Amino acid sequence: MLKQLTAALALMASPLVAQDFSEGSEARSWNLYAEVPAKFEATVVDLLCTFTGDCPADCGAGKRQLGLLRTADDTLILPMKNSQPAFTGAAVELQPFCNQTITVDGLMIDDPELGANNVYLVQTIVPPGSGDKIKANKWTKNWAAEHPEAKGKGPWFRRDPGVKAIIAEEGYLGLGLEVDGAWIAENF
């Protein structure tokens, strides 16, 4: 009896065992050194709202950074990346589910030494009340709709007006056109 009581008390006093969110994940590997598959239920939150109390009803229309408040342990996850290998973030993918609870599948990047804690690449989303998962790959389509003037060949990042304007002024290295030209001539 005493043994059982001791065991029960020890269990209550011990820290919670970290949950394994990789179970059931169908995330595709990106061959990243610190990637860990993770599938979990979470509420989409506006991070500025969470911290400052400034809360537009649409979570910032895809222009603010969003968070995923995980249901299982109340951990706030930062979704940094969508599923496209194209320098594209996750806010546009998650914003339609502002303040809703969804299920996401993707890759956690776990490198505490570098400071990468609870940062995430979203690959798929299951909306509330639905069994159908959707791919988190709408960013480039959204960009094309917002920038009809930039229509053309090649990836979006070569055609983005804001990026092109800065490179035209500061160069690829960002140090001015003179430095850029000399370095390119010497190295290519």
Add this chain to the structure above:
Amino acid sequence: MSLPLAGHAAEGTRIQVTGEIIDTWCYYSGVMGSPDAVVGSAHHTCALWCSAGGIPVGLLAEDGTVYMVLKVGEDDQTAGGDTALKLAAHTVEADGMLYERDGLNYLVVSDVVSDLDITNQNHDDYGNVPPFSIPKSARPQGD
């Protein structure tokens, strides 16, 4: 047009911090190389792409701490907005509120006290990262 809702503010700490505005995905994921290679002039163009693409920008402080930037001055559009884009790879002195949650540091910058431009000129050490960030059309031999 959406109406603002009342929210509950968390407790933050006012800080002044100096560091480089970085592309946090390349920095954390290692997808383009080591952390030292995905900052500064070597990574300027890629930092522009990631910022314009809505990937969170961070402030990499001199002690190695990364602060996730959620707002710069009056501009809350840190997922692809113009203010963050113009600061890509620049070293800035920032004054703002720090919120710590679940192992990450979130920074609401109230004021960029000074913009020191790009101070980390590391392109001679690492080249341009990734190599395709300077397109063939910009090279002497062209396409």
